[in-house]
Amino acid sequence: MNNVIELLKSHTSIRNFKEYPVSDETVIELIEAGQSAASSNFVQAYTVIQVKDPEKRRIMAEIAGNQKHVETSPVFLVFVADLERARLCTTLHGEKMEEGQTEAFIIATVDTALMAQNLMIAAESMGLGGVYIGALRNNPQIVSELLELPEHTYPLFGMCLGYPASINEKKPRLPVKLVLKTDTYQNGAEVQLLEKYDQTISEYYSKRSSLNRSDTYTQQLARMFSKPLRPHMKAYLSEQKLNTK
Numbered sequence: 001m002n003n004v005i006e007l008l009k010s011h012t013s014i015r016n017f018k019e020y021p022v023s024d025e026t027v028i029e030l031i032e033a034g035q036s037a038a039s040s041n042f043v044q045a046y047t048v049i050q051v052k053d054p055e056k057r058r059i060m061a062e063i064a065g066n067q068k069h070v071e072t073s074p075v076f077l078v079f080v081a082d083l084e085r086a087r088l089c090t091t092l093h094g095e096k097m098e099e100g101q102t103e104a105f106i107i108a109t110v111d112t113a114l115m116a117q118n119l120m121i122a123a124e125s126m127g128l129g130g131v132y133i134g135a136l137r138n139n140p141q142i143v144s145e146l147l148e149l150p151e152h153t154y155p156l157f158g159m160c161l162g163y164p165a166s167i168n169e170k171k172p173r174l175p176v177k178l179v180l181k182t183d184t185y186q187n188g189a190e191v192q193l194l195e196k197y198d199q200t201i202s203e204y205y206s207k208r209s210s211l212n213r214s215d216t217y218t219q220q221l222a223r224m225f226s227k228p229l230r231p232h233m234k235a236y237l238s239e240q241k242l243n244t245k
């Protein structure tokens, strides 16, 4: 195993940070590493907003279901999927951007996620740690107002970063056999493999040192996907002139 793979395989989300600050130079270095990710058609459809204003961070922590680390982590970034820059480029050439295209929405979302994950790995390589904050989408409207986001953009997620004060045990992933298939999706062994994975995850949840609980992977997904997931997103994205056609 080389050093990069070792780093990737040692990832765990960090929600507890030392008070030690992260310099602006480090943040710029991380952004540049993030920007080096591949980008669909080279659009680079993202903007990252570092939120330093304590009041904005307090409100965002509340939006995220009172996730205290959103308020207290040394660095808090919001990753904005951004097609507004594309609109500007289009206008600069006397054209009008075709708004609301699902394909453009996918491009912006994927570009932003790849950039963020590159940045996260770069941070981990420097001894930092972090956690994504998808829960900002509990109220994307308020996040947009706080950050003065224009149409054709949306806050995909936030990210807390800092030097880890504690590190969780690594969470076991799905067996490769469930994730890697050959030539066809079908392999007939899904249920059996899921049952085995349930045992692994259940053991992990019951034994881990913090927030241990009795749960399985399939139960977790059943709870999640049997009810509406942030149903306000569709109307919000339409208002931002995203993903309407």
Ligand SMILES: Cc1cc2nc3c(=O)[nH]c(=O)nc-3n(C[C@H](O)[C@H](O)[C@H](O)COP(=O)(O)O)c2cc1C
Binding pocket: 011, 012, 013, 014, 015, 064, 067, 131, 132, 133, 134, 135, 136, 157, 168, 170, 171
């Ligand atoms: C897009 C995205 C959004 C996430 N949002 C949150 C969040 O709001 N709060 C949180 O504590 N963790 C969040 N997470 C972290 C996941 O819970 C975590 O990655 C997953 O449970 C696996 O654990 P690990 O990262 O420690 O391996 C998010 C992860 C991703 C990729």
